[in-house]
Amino acid sequence: MRVFQMQRISAIALLIFLTIHMIVVHYPPFHINFDNILVRLQNPVWKAIDIAFLFFVLIHALTGAYVVITDFERAFDYRKALAWIAVVIGVVAFIYGSMTVWAFQPPA
Amino acid sequence: MANNNRRTVTVRIQRFNPDADAKPHMQEYQVELVQGMTVLDALHEIKTHQDGGVTFRRSCRHAICGSCAMNINGRNTLACKTPLKNEIDKHGRVTIRPLPYLPIIKDLVVDRTTFWEEYLRVKPWLIPPDDIPEKEFRMSPEEVHALNNAETCIMCGACYSSCAVIGLNKKYIGPHALLKAFMRVLDPRDAAPAERLAEVSGADGVYRCHTIFNCIDACPKGLNPTQAIETLRKLAQKRQKYEQARRERQKHLNEPIP
Numbered sequence: 001m002r003v004f005q006m007q008r009i010s011a012i013a014l015l016i017f018l019t020i021h022m023i024v025v026h027y028p029p030f031h032i033n034f035d036n037i038l039v040r041l042q043n044p045v046w047k048a049i050d051i052a053f054l055f056f057v058l059i060h061a062l063t064g065a066y067v068v069i070t071d072f073e074r075a076f077d078y079r080k081a082l083a084w085i086a087v088v089i090g091v092v093a094f095i096y097g098s099m100t101v102w103a104f105q106p107p108a
Numbered sequence: 109m110a111n112n113n114r115r116t117v118t119v120r121i122q123r124f125n126p127d128a129d130a131k132p133h134m135q136e137y138q139v140e141l142v143q144g145m146t147v148l149d150a151l152h153e154i155k156t157h158q159d160g161g162v163t164f165r166r167s168c169r170h171a172i173c174g175s176c177a178m179n180i181n182g183r184n185t186l187a188c189k190t191p192l193k194n195e196i197d198k199h200g201r202v203t204i205r206p207l208p209y210l211p212i213i214k215d216l217v218v219d220r221t222t223f224w225e226e227y228l229r230v231k232p233w234l235i236p237p238d239d240i241p242e243k244e245f246r247m248s249p250e251e252v253h254a255l256n257n258a259e260t261c262i263m264c265g266a267c268y269s270s271c272a273v274i275g276l277n278k279k280y281i282g283p284h285a286l287l288k289a290f291m292r293v294l295d296p297r298d299a300a301p302a303e304r305l306a307e308v309s310g311a312d313g314v315y316r317c318h319t320i321f322n323c324i325d326a327c328p329k330g331l332n333p334t335q336a337i338e339t340l341r342k343l344a345q346k347r348q349k350y351e352q353a354r355r356e357r358q359k360h361l362n363e364p365i366p
Binding site for chain 1: 273276277278279309311312315316318341344345
């Protein structure tokens with residue numbers, strides 16, 4: 001049930017973050033452009049938004065992968081171990097991704 | 109008087125004898141199509157006049173016992189309620205296989221052990237309240253309507269063996285048992301909805317369903333196990349509150365419905 005809840009909540013969050021992402025990055029007047037990204041990522045609010053986006057993407061992707069893998073009867077018996085593997089991958093990817101976003105500075 | 113509507117049609121049956129065959133194979137039979145004939149009638153015709161070894165289950169022949177569920181032209185359904193002519197008109201011939209994802213005992217007969225084990229897991233019987241009404245339990249029309257005809261399930265196994273999740277994992281409770289659990293959880297006479305919801309909300313329960321809708325497509329009674337599973341998912345999120353509401357409801361079970 002917890003995995004189901006995590007996936008639904010992250011799906012709702014992703015709907016919001018993906019909408020922001022698509023509008024800001026891909027659609028006019030915000031054509032994808034490295035200069036625009038440089039400007040945006042100087043703003044800590046945008047960095048926080050990107051880190052939150054990363055957080056929900058990781059939760060949604062890892063819970064989804066966990067559910068699909070544990071659909072198989074053989075994997076189902078190892079679901080606790082698989083859950084811990086997903087947690088470790090999630091934590092490592094989140095720390096690494098957050099550090100990358102937070103440390104981003106425009107070239108001098 | 110000669111019947112001009114009669115013609116010979118091809119019926120393909122998957123055969124498997126565990127004592128003689130390494131793997132299943134298809135065998136063709138020619139059957140005279142008679143008006144009003146069902147696929148089960150064709151199987152009887154083959155067994156009686158052509159090949160006594162063809163093995164299948166059947167009992168009532170009126171779509172109420174669920175024994176003759178099999179895969180007909182790629183769809184799980186009851187052989188006794190499938191008109192042979194419809195299948196011939198649609199596909200040119202009839203191909204009959206046993207229910208998928210279940211071990212074959214012989215020909216069209218499958219081993220339903222996991223089906224019944226999962227069914228018993230959800231305690232499909234009514235658990236009555238401590239205070240049983242003197243005369244009768246009274247359910248409102250709305251409460252009956254909410255059951256969505258779940259009580260008419262005949263346990264044929266068509267939904268179970270059409271479920272892709274069951275194909276991968278036999279530990280999943282399955283749509284048939286979840287439909288029964290749904291029926292008991294929504295039944296105002298039942299005293300243990302929280303216990304039932306706890307059982308079905310485990311790792312092998314309602315959250316394993318991928319809402320593929322195969323079960324709805326397969327059900328020969330037109331029932332909706334997916335909707336039942338969705339309802340159980342929602343109720344499982346608030347099962348203590350639901351149990352409390354049930355206790356309140358049961359205090360008025362013998363009162364007239366307003």
